[in-house]
Amino acid sequence: MQKFEKLTGLVMPLDRANVDTDAIIPKQYLKSIKRTGFGPSLFDDWRYLDPGEPGMDHSQRRVNPGFVLNQPRYGGAQILLARDNFGCGSSREHAPWALMDYGFRVIIAPSYADIFYNNSFKNGLLPIVLDRAAVDQLFRETEAMPGYRLTLDLAAQTVTTPAGKVFKFEIDAFRKHCLLNGLDDIGLTLQHVDEIRAYEARRRKEAPWLFTS
Amino acid sequence: MAEKTLYDKLWDAHVVRHNDDGTSLLYIDRHLVHEVTSPQAFEGLRLAARKPWRVDANLATADHNVPTTDRARGIADPVSRLQVETLDRNCHDYGITEFGMHDARQGIVHVIGPEQGATLPGMTVVCGDSHTSTHGAFGALAFGIGTSEVEHVLATQCLILKKANNMRVRVEGKIPPGITAKDIVLAIIGRIGTAGGSGHAIEFAGNAIGQLSVEGRMTVCNMAIEAGARAGMIAVDEKTIEYFRGRPYAPKGELWDRAVLTWRGLTSDPDAKFDKEVALNAADIKPQVTWGTSPEMVVPVDGAVPDPDQEADSVKRGSMQQALKYMDLKPGTPMRAISLDKIFIGSCTNSRIEDLRAAAAVVKGKKVAANIKLAMVVPGSGLVKAQAEKEGLDKIFREAGFEWRAPGCSMCLAMNADRLEPGERCASTSNRNFEGRQGAGGRTHLVSPAMAAAAAITGHFVDVREL
Numbered sequence: 001m002q003k004f005e006k007l008t009g010l011v012m013p014l015d016r017a018n019v020d021t022d023a024i025i026p027k028q029y030l031k032s033i034k035r036t037g038f039g040p041s042l043f044d045d046w047r048y049l050d051p052g053e054p055g056m057d058h059s060q061r062r063v064n065p066g067f068v069l070n071q072p073r074y075g076g077a078q079i080l081l082a083r084d085n086f087g088c089g090s091s092r093e094h095a096p097w098a099l100m101d102y103g104f105r106v107i108i109a110p111s112y113a114d115i116f117y118n119n120s121f122k123n124g125l126l127p128i129v130l131d132r133a134a135v136d137q138l139f140r141e142t143e144a145m146p147g148y149r150l151t152l153d154l155a156a157q158t159v160t161t162p163a164g165k166v167f168k169f170e171i172d173a174f175r176k177h178c179l180l181n182g183l184d185d186i187g188l189t190l191q192h193v194d195e196i197r198a199y200e201a202r203r204r205k206e207a208p209w210l211f212t213s
Numbered sequence: 214m215a216e217k218t219l220y221d222k223l224w225d226a227h228v229v230r231h232n233d234d235g236t237s238l239l240y241i242d243r244h245l246v247h248e249v250t251s252p253q254a255f256e257g258l259r260l261a262a263r264k265p266w267r268v269d270a271n272l273a274t275a276d277h278n279v280p281t282t283d284r285a286r287g288i289a290d291p292v293s294r295l296q297v298e299t300l301d302r303n304c305h306d307y308g309i310t311e312f313g314m315h316d317a318r319q320g321i322v323h324v325i326g327p328e329q330g331a332t333l334p335g336m337t338v339v340c341g342d343s344h345t346s347t348h349g350a351f352g353a354l355a356f357g358i359g360t361s362e363v364e365h366v367l368a369t370q371c372l373i374l375k376k377a378n379n380m381r382v383r384v385e386g387k388i389p390p391g392i393t394a395k396d397i398v399l400a401i402i403g404r405i406g407t408a409g410g411s412g413h414a415i416e417f418a419g420n421a422i423g424q425l426s427v428e429g430r431m432t433v434c435n436m437a438i439e440a441g442a443r444a445g446m447i448a449v450d451e452k453t454i455e456y457f458r459g460r461p462y463a464p465k466g467e468l469w470d471r472a473v474l475t476w477r478g479l480t481s482d483p484d485a486k487f488d489k490e491v492a493l494n495a496a497d498i499k500p501q502v503t504w505g506t507s508p509e510m511v512v513p514v515d516g517a518v519p520d521p522d523q524e525a526d527s528v529k530r531g532s533m534q535q536a537l538k539y540m541d542l543k544p545g546t547p548m549r550a551i552s553l554d555k556i557f558i559g560s561c562t563n564s565r566i567e568d569l570r571a572a573a574a575v576v577k578g579k580k581v582a583a584n585i586k587l588a589m590v591v592p593g594s595g596l597v598k599a600q601a602e603k604e605g606l607d608k609i610f611r612e613a614g615f616e617w618r619a620p621g622c623s624m625c626l627a628m629n630a631d632r633l634e635p636g637e638r639c640a641s642t643s644n645r646n647f648e649g650r651q652g653a654g655g656r657t658h659l660v661s662p663a664m665a666a667a668a669a670i671t672g673h674f675v676d677v678r679e680l
């Protein structure tokens with residue numbers, strides 16, 4: 001997994017609540033058996049005016065100039081500013097893959113859907129929770145100031161605005177540790193092989209029907 | 214000893230170890246696998262030269278991409294075909310049981326698991342699919358996972374998780390005639406919102422839930438994720454136990470008796486504490502229809518499309534306006550005045566035999582309305598299809614003008630050829646009405662199977678109880 005420590009990046013505001021995983025990456029792209037290449041299809045239905053299919057040359061498609069991602073001032077954004085319940089819907093990990101593949105490394109929102117939140121950490125995408133008032137302020141500032149950048153410091157758990165205002169955010173200690181060090185969960189779990197085997201041996205006695213098929 | 218909730222009991226029974234940071238290593242009893250979210254996990258396993266930890270804990274099927282017509286001719290779309298073939302190859306290489314596209318037992322992963330008895334009370338059940346919450350209907354802890362976690366379960370039979378909070382949704386009172394599990398769960402989501410259960414495991418309780426069949430309970434738990442909860446669950450009762458008797462993967466003989474003794478304890482203790490409680494009265498619930506692009510945008514069928522101007526919260530108002538635009542609806546339009554182009558009866562929410570019987574009872578001897586371009590029934594599994602055909606339900610549907618298809622996810626998410634065209638409006642028994650869910654530009658209204666059947670006959674929404 002990619003490490004995350006610090007980042008100063010351009011912010012793109014996506015001013016709608018309940019952005020679901022179908023909107024982040026539509027189902028036709030889920031047919032891919034790879035983890036990469038989803039960036040050009042991120043927010044596909046909003047971003048293009050013509051329908052998208054896997055394998056197309058997306059650079060030839062008609063873009064929707066009204067969609068925020070297509071506005072030149074947000075080109076190269078690495079921080080996505082969003083509203084409540086971001087990432088609701090399916091469990092598709094293609095959603096964080098698409099966000100990362102496009103170039104986003106951080107999302108800031110008041111709340112996330114649980115599975116999306118979890119999937120993001122597994123891929124080195126940092127979903128930050130700030131309260132509504134703070135998110136409102138960031139929306140106002142981003143829209144008012146072209147080139148608006150925020151600085152993220154994971155170790156310090158802070159978001160700093162260009163004017164120097166600092167917002168603290170909460171993050172689970174284990175997730176922080178894994179992200180700072182780029183650790184792989186499976187490797188960590190396999191350090192406990194003996195405990196898993198001991199648990200299985202006990203369960204085979206207590207509930208043998210769980211092991212009969 | 215402190216009183217425990219059902220969720221506490223299921224969780225505690227599966228903890229392999231507590232980590233210092235408050236997470237736990239949780240053991241997974243059953244891992245269901247489908248073609249869409251597994252290829253990258255198997256690839257990861259292969260790259261790390263790892264093997265599945267316990268092959269027999271996995272059960273796979275192809276459901277999202279499979280065609281529902283002319284299956285013998287295979288999958289026309291080469292990208293879909295490769296994904297299904299990749300699953301076949303991975304299962305073959307690692308010795309995992311798969312109900313492939315041509316197996317009589319193939320079907321939607323959340324239909325076949327319980328049907329086979331491969332998911333049982335007291336189990337932890339996971340799948341790379343958010344609607345895994347379905348399996349909580351019989352006192353199991355079941356939830357969807359992402360592809361990294363699919364790989365983690367394959368490699369270790371465990372997951373690193375933080376325990377969620379406990380939430381209970383009680384539905385009390387006698388369920389009025391004509392009201393189904395789907396109406397109950399839509400009414401719950403209408404009340405608590407799509408983020409109402411975030412960070413919680415929801416237990417659905419109360420005597421109305423007890424009145425539901427096990428299949429109806431699956432419909433309720435299926436949509437726990439639409440209420441924001443990763444897991445939904447219902448306590449075990451005698452109906453649950455009877456449901457599993459004799460199923461292929463269920464225990465037999467003396468093991469069955471032992472299992473049943475354990476299963477009877479899978480209820481919340483009387484004084485267990487919940488972090489959040491909500492109560493609904495079943496008598497107040499009417500047939501539900503969604504009007505917008507989120508399952509919480511729902512009203513009773515005798516209601517009307519709401520007016521965003523009446524909404525005080527500005528973010529909500531914005532979502533409502535966007536939804537009305539996408540759905541091409543005007544505030545104040547009676548739901549009954551909305552006419553439809555397509556009807557879809559299927560999906561892991563409502564494609565079991567009971568759902569098909571309910572829909573068939575409504576359409577029997579009638580004809581699909583002239584304005585309906587396509588009405589289709591997609592059974593949840595090959596075995597559901599066979600049972601329905603044995604009961605003559607396929608004939609009832611066909612004579613009314615429905616298409617009778619082969620099992621799969623189909624137009625629930627339109628990954629195969631079944632989809633809405635831009636602007637088409639559909640009464641659907643599935644679980645998500647997101648923009649583009651059933652096809653780019655398509656407009657989805659979520660309803661129960663009986664309500665979808667009634668809409669097919671009249672061409673617009675109607676209260677099935679008045680038909």
Ligand code: SF4
Nearest residue numbers: 344560561622625626
């Ligand atoms: S039927 Fe729909 S919701 Fe259910 S598993 Fe298939 S695609 Fe997902």
